[in-house]
Amino acid sequence: MQDPNEDTEWNDILRKKGILPPKEVPKEDEEEELALQQQSVVKTYEDMTLDELDENEDEFGEEDEAAIEMYRQKRLAEWKASQIKNVFGEVGEISGQDYVTEVNKAGDRIWVVLHLYKQGIPLCSLINQHLTTLARKFPQTKFLKSISTTCIPNYPDHNLPTIFVYFEGEMKAQFIGPLVFGGMNLKVEELEWRLSESGAVKSDLEENPKKQIEDKLMSSIRSSLPSRKDSDSDSDD
Known part of the structure; x- marks a missing residue:
């Protein structure tokens, strides 16, 4: 009698018609296939x-749960x-030679805040102080500073201070010149807010601190102005 497991054209026809049972797979082959x-x-x-493991969790069977959890x-x-x-915690000093390595190739998901400054400019010194505070508060962000002309030859002094914000090597924001920062009245919270708007830091501030100062200033001005009633009374006299 012909072996039903034999690989012949006739046996294949009989298996397709259901006359013969499916060919038995040797145990070794089963293990290899598994x-x-x-x-x-x-x-x-x-x-x-x-994130993808979590998103696709429902597509895997119970037997896959152990492997999913392992990975x-x-x-x-x-x-x-x-x-x-990727914990930094301080403001690093770089030169133009370090620019590509420290800024453009900082790494995946790394935010970089670079301050271009010069000695002898008070606002630059103030911003460096603020950045030192913020670097400790936001250690996942890479804070850097560089003397402007060392980093970018012939960079004009009237553009200082300048802050560039990068993410994964691409510039996301830039703050150029003293007017942008509001002069020597700049508070560290205001700079934190600016950087949080660019995405460089995850601030816990709920609103722009500068707005709070402006609101208080306007309120103070309004309270110091004579009321309309007082003005009318003065005109009657």
Whole structure:
């Protein structure tokens, strides 16, 4: 009698018609096929970020939960390691030679705040003080400073202070000249607000501190002005 598991054209026809049962797969082949499937699933997990694992969680079966959790923990550990690695906490000094490495190639998801300054300009000194405070408050942001002409040859002094904001090597905001900063009355909270609007820092300020000062100033001016009733009384006299 012909072996039903034999690879013949006739047996294939009989299997298709349901006369013969499906060909038995040797145990070794089953294990190999299972291993290949597992490798495929593992590869799928490896290619996913934490967010993608969460988004696609419903598409995986119960048997995949252990593998998903394993790779989730792996991704989480990698993220924590990158967070620890990308802690700065101070204002670094750079030259033009460092510009590409420190600014344009700062790294993935790294915000860079670069202050171009010159010695002897009071507002530049004030901003450097404020940036030192903000660098400690926002250690995930890379704060840098550079003497303007060292970083950019022939950079005009009337453009100072200048702050450039970069994210992943692309410029996202620029603040150029003393008028932009409001002069020596600039508070550290106002600079923090400006940088938070550009995305460079995640501030806990709920509104622009400069607006609060302006509101108080206007309120003070209004209270010092004579009322309409007082004006009418003076005119009657």
